[in-house]
Amino acid sequence: EAQVTQNPRYLITVTGKKLTVTCSQNMNHEYMSWYRQDPGLGLRQIYYSMNVEVTDKGDVPEGYKVSRKEKRNFPLILESPSPNQTSLYFCASSLRSPTGTEAFFGQGTRLTVV
Amino acid sequence: AQTVTQSQPEMSVQEAETVTLSCTYDTSESDYYLFWYKQPPSRQMILVIRQEAYKQQNATENRFSVNFQKAAKSFSLKISDSQLGDAAMYFCAYRNQGGSEKLVFGKGTKLTVNP
Numbered sequence: 221e222a223q224v225t226q227n228p229r230y231l232i233t234v235t236g237k238k239l240t241v242t243c244s245q246n247m248n249h250e251y252m253s254w255y256r257q258d259p260g261l262g263l264r265q266i267y268y269s270m271n272v273e274v275t276d277k278g279d280v281p282e283g284y285k286v287s288r289k290e291k292r293n294f295p296l297i298l299e300s301p302s303p304n305q306t307s308l309y310f311c312a313s314s315l316r317s318p319t320g321t322e323a324f325f326g327q328g329t330r331l332t333v334v
Numbered sequence: 335a336q337t338v339t340q341s342q343p344e345m346s347v348q349e350a351e352t353v354t355l356s357c358t359y360d361t362s363e364s365d366y367y368l369f370w371y372k373q374p375p376s377r378q379m380i381l382v383i384r385q386e387a388y389k390q391q392n393a394t395e396n397r398f399s400v401n402f403q404k405a406a407k408s409f410s411l412k413i414s415d416s417q418l419g420d421a422a423m424y425f426c427a428y429r430n431q432g433g434s435e436k437l438v439f440g441k442g443t444k445l446t447v448n449p
Binding site for chain 2 (some may be wrong): 221234251253255260261262263264265268270308310312314321322323325327
């Protein structure tokens with residue numbers, strides 16, 4: 221089954237404790253990205269990757285890191301989480317195509333930083 | 335930068351009735367894609383319908399259809415014969431053709447379906 225898998229689904233952590241949210245896709249998609257969803261703000265892009273070893277900042281990259289060492293994996297790293305990073309996070313992947321294929325989303329990770 | 339505006343934070347509809355969700359966007363591009371995503375309480379993002387800007391014909395998927403007005407930069411979603419399972423948050427999204435695959439989302443419209 222074609223899917224994007226995020227882990228964990230829920231996470232509560234304390235300020236300053238490094239954490240990683242994993243994302244894996246099995247569709248051989250080149251493009252992967254991370255979004256955060258906040259009430260009243262919709263989804264905003266954090267980082268994206270056009271292919272292995274190619275990453276770039278989205279609209280709200282501060283406080284986050286990513287890496288793309290393998291095509292299927294795109295982890296999101298919070299080196300020193302702060303309460304303002306409490307949010308719902310989504311990983312998405314898509315096949316780069318001029319015909320505009322759809323983005324597939326993971327199940328979401330609810331992060332709470334206390 | 336492109337922007338997407340959903341002017342209705344909340345909407346409600348009676349079961350079996352029709353409801354239209356509004357979306358406007360701003361772009362200087364001529365080729366792009368527009369999407370409506372549904373997010374039920376499970377939080378999963380589900381693609382409802384998509385529209386290519388170069389196509390004049392409005393997209394339709396079963397009970398879901400869009401009214402795409404390119405000159406007005408408007409992309410509304412019509413849900414016919416509303417069902418209880420349609421209750422969700424709906425997001426309008428924009429994507430350029432080519433280049434970055436970034437999706438630009440509106441803030442969402444929460445749809446309630448009353449029995």
